[in-house]
Amino acid sequence: MSTSSSPSPDPGWYEIRLQGQLDSSWAEWFDGLTLTADSDGTTTLTGPVADQAALHGLMRRVGDLGVPLISVNPLRRRHS
C-alpha cells in the first residue's frame, strides 16, 4: 500500500508515437522515457512503463500538451 514497496518487477516496454517533434528536454517530464525525433516529423517515446495506471498517466500528459497521438505499441520485453 505504500511507496516503499518495491516497484513492479517486470514493467512492460512501450513505444508511443506522437505527431510533431519534441526535443529530448521533455524526457524527464515523460517519466524518463527516451525521446527520439524521427525524420518524418514524428517523435517516438520508448521505455519501461510500470503498469496500466502509469500508461494512462502518460497518455494524460500527452493529452495535456495537446500533442496528437499516433500510436501506442507494447514492445517485447527487453532487459536493459
Place this chain on the structure above:
Amino acid sequence: MAMPVLGTKLFVPPLRKRAVPRPRLVERLHEGLSSGRRLTLISAPAGFGKTALVSEWIADAQRRNSRIRVGWLSLDESDNDPARFLTYLGHALHRADPGIGREAANQPAGSLIPTLTALINAIAAGEFDIILVLDDFQLIEDPSIRDALVFLLEHAPSALHLVIVSRSDPLLPVARLRAGGVLTELRAADLRFSTVEAAAFLNEMMGLGLSTADVDALETRTEGWIAGLQLAALSMQERTDVAGFIQGFTGSNRFVIDYLAEEVLQSQNESTRDFLLRTAVLERLTASLCDELTGQPGGAAILESLDRDNLFVIPLDDGRRWYRYHHLFADALRARLLRDRPDLVPQLHGLASAWYEEHDLPEEAVTHALAAADFDRAARVIESIIPSIRRSRQDATLLRWLALLPEHVIDRRPVLGVYRAWSSIVAGDLAAVEPRLHAVEMALAATAADGANTHLSLPGEELQKLPVSIEVYRAAVAQSRGDVAGTRQHAQRALDLTRPDDHLGRSAAAGFLGLASWAAGDLKAGVRAFREVQTGLRLAGNTADLLATTIVLADMLIPQGRLWEAQSAFERALQLAAEQGDPPPQSTADLHVGISELFLQRNDLPAAAAHLAAAEALGGRASTHENRHRSYLALARLREAEGQPEAALDLLATAERLYLRGFFPEVRPIAAMKARLWISQGRLAEAEAWADEQGLTAADDLSYRREFEHITLARLLLGTHTGARQPGSLDDVTGLLERLLTAADAAGRTGSATEILILQSLVHAANGRTAQGLAPLNRALRQAEPEGYIRLFLDEGAPLAVLLRAAAETGVVGDHVRRLNRAFRQADGTAGAMAAARSDRPLTALSERELHVLRLMATELSGPQIAGELYVTVNTLRTHTKHIFAKLEVNSRPAAVRRAEALGLI
C-alpha cells in the same frame, strides 16, 4: 488546523483582455441554454480557449437575462473525494444564489444522494436560473462523483444548466445524453480559430500588422490552436525580424508548444525566466509564496507584469492576489525545470509546503510535501488535521494520503498507525488489521517505559483516544468474523478505557457490546448497551446515527415483548427526524416501516398502512441500504393480515432480493417467514423442503439466532400432524416447545415466550386435550394484554378461536379475551373487504413538493405567504393544494393538516 474552503476554486474567471470575441460559438451556447438542454459539454485539449469562451458567454447571458446566476467550480485532483466535491459544489451554488447550499451543509456528510437532493430542491425553490460550470473536469475520475452527476442531470430542475469543461470526454454517458437531445457540445474542431479569427487576433488585438500570407502560414502551422497563436504573437511582439521568426517557426517540425515556449522564455529577462521556472511547481501563485520560492522579493511586480503582458497567467480572484499559469505553459515550464535543475524540484516543493502550512492551508502543504518526498513533514501535517478531516468525512482524502506514506513513516506515528489499521478494515483486509494495531501499541508502550518520546505523534486528544480506538477496531474485526466472545471482550475493554467526555468512543464501544449481546441472545444487555450508544450519540450531536440505532433498539425490544417501549422509541425518533426539517434525514422511512409493524401487531391495519405509505412517499433516499428490504417485509405482513397470502409471498421474494447482510444478526430469516406462510396455507411439502435445507430438527441444540426458525419448525410439525390422515405422536413438538420456552424465559424474551405458549395450547388441542391447553393460553393472555398483542393470536385462525371460546366459558374473562374474540369475529368479514377497498382506492403518494406545501399549510402562514415562501404564484399554489386535497380526500386546509398528521406525513 481546519480544512478551509478555497475561494479561488469558486471564482468566475473574468473576460480576458485582448480576447477575440467569438459570437458564432457564444450563439450556439445561448441556443443550448434557451432550448432547455440541461448539459453543455466543452471538450477539447488545453489551449483551445474553453474557459475564455465560457466566461464570454456567461457575461453575455447575464446581460441578456438578469435572472441568470452563475456558479463556478475549478476542479483539481483532490476533488476526487465525494465529500469534498459535494462541499465545493454546495459552495459554488451558494455563491450563485445565497439561498442555496446551506441545506447541503446540514446533511450527514458522505451521503451523496440526500445532499444532492437537498441542493436540487433548493434550486427548484429558488427564483434564479443557475448556470453551474465545472471546469477542468478531466481531473475527476471517482465513479461515485460520476454517478452523482448523472443523478443530478436526471433530476435537476429546468432552472439548472450544467456546463462541463474538460480536456477529455468525461466519464458520463455522453452518447446517451447526445441521443436524448439534452446535450450541447463544442469540440476542438469548433473551437479552433478560423483564418478570420486568427487575423483579428494577430493584427487587431496584438497589433502585429501581418500580411494575409503570414497569417495563413501561422494559422496552418498551429492548425488554429489558440495557445499556439498566442505564444507566436508573444514571440513576435518585441522582435524586429518578424518575417525571420515566421519562416523559422513554420519551417520547423518541432511541436508548437515546444518551439514557442522556448522562444517566449528566451525573450524574457534573466530574473523573470528564473521566476517562471521556479514557480512552475505551483498549482496556484501568489506574491509572497513566489518570493519564498525565488528567495527574493519582487514577486508581486513580476506577477503584475505577467498579467499585463498576457503571459499565460490567469487571475483567480477579483483582487488579483492569486493566479495560476495556463496549464500548457506550466507544463512547458515544468519540463524545462526538470531538464535544467532537477535538483531544485524537491527543494521548491518543500518551500511551498512550508509556506502553505504557515498560512493554514494544510491540504496544499501535504500535497507539496508528498511531491517533495518529504514524508515526515507530510505525515506531521496530516496528523494535525485528522480531526477536521474526520469531521468533514473526507475519508477518501485520508485513505489516499495514507496509501502514499511509506510504512516506516507511519510506524513512528501511532495516531496515523491506527488510521492505517482502519484503512485495512475499510478495504476488507481483516488479516492486516491486528499486526498494525499491535505495532501501534508497541510504539505507545515504548514511550511509557523509558519516559522519552520514541514516537512522533504529538500529545493531544487523538493520542489520548488511541487505546480506545485500538480496542474498538479489534471488536469490529471480531464482529466481522462472528467471534461473539472476542467482540464482547474488546468492546468492554474499550468501554473501560473511554474517558467520560469521549461520547463517540463510548458509543462505538457500547455498540459492539450490544451487538455481541444480541448475537448471544441476551437482549436485555443488548438494549442496555444501545441505550448507552444513544446517549453518547445525543451528547455528540450525531442525529443521523441516533435515528438509525432506534431501529436496532426496537429489534431487540420486540422479542422481549416490550412493544410500548419500542413504540415510544420510534415516536421520539420520528419527532426528532421531523425537527431536522427538509429533506428528511436518511432513516426516516425506516422508522415509519418499524412503527408500522407495531400497529400491525395491535391489529390497527389502517395506521400500519398509513405509515407504510408515508415511508413510500419519502422514497428510497430516506432509507438506508441495509433496511430497504424491511418495507417489503412489513408490507408482506400487512397483506397476510388482509388475507392475501399470495401477494405476501411475492413481497417476501422481493425482500429476499434486496436483503443485504449487515452488522446485525439475521434472527428472522426471510426464508423462515416464507415457510410460515406456506404452513398456514397448508403447502407443507414446500415448508418441509425448507426445514430439510436448513437442517432443522426437533432435537437441535437451541440458540437465540435460530429461535425463529425452531418455532417455525414447531409450527410445521404441528401442521403436518393436523393434516395427516393418520396422525402420529406430537411428543417431539411438545419437547421442542418446552425447551424453547425454557430458553426464552431464561433470557427474558417474553415476546417469544408468548408465541411459544400459544403454540403449546394448540398442540394440546390437537391432541384432543383442550382443557390442558388452557393453562399455557392463560399465561399467554396475561403476558399479551398489557402490550396489546392481537395479531399474534389472530394469525392462528380457527383452532385458536375455539380455544379462546373455551377459555371464556371456563371463566377466563377479561378485556383482552373479549377484544380478541371480537377481532376474530370481524377478521373473516373485514379482511376481504379491506383488500377490496385498498385496490379500489390506493393511497396516492404525495410528491416532495406537495409534502413541502403540506408542511407550510400546518403553519400560521397565509396562502400568499406560503406562495412567497415557495417562490411560486398563488395560482400555482392553488394547483398544489387541489392535488393534495384530492389525494388526502379532504376539502379544507385544517382537514388536510389533520389527515396528514394522522398519516404521519408531517
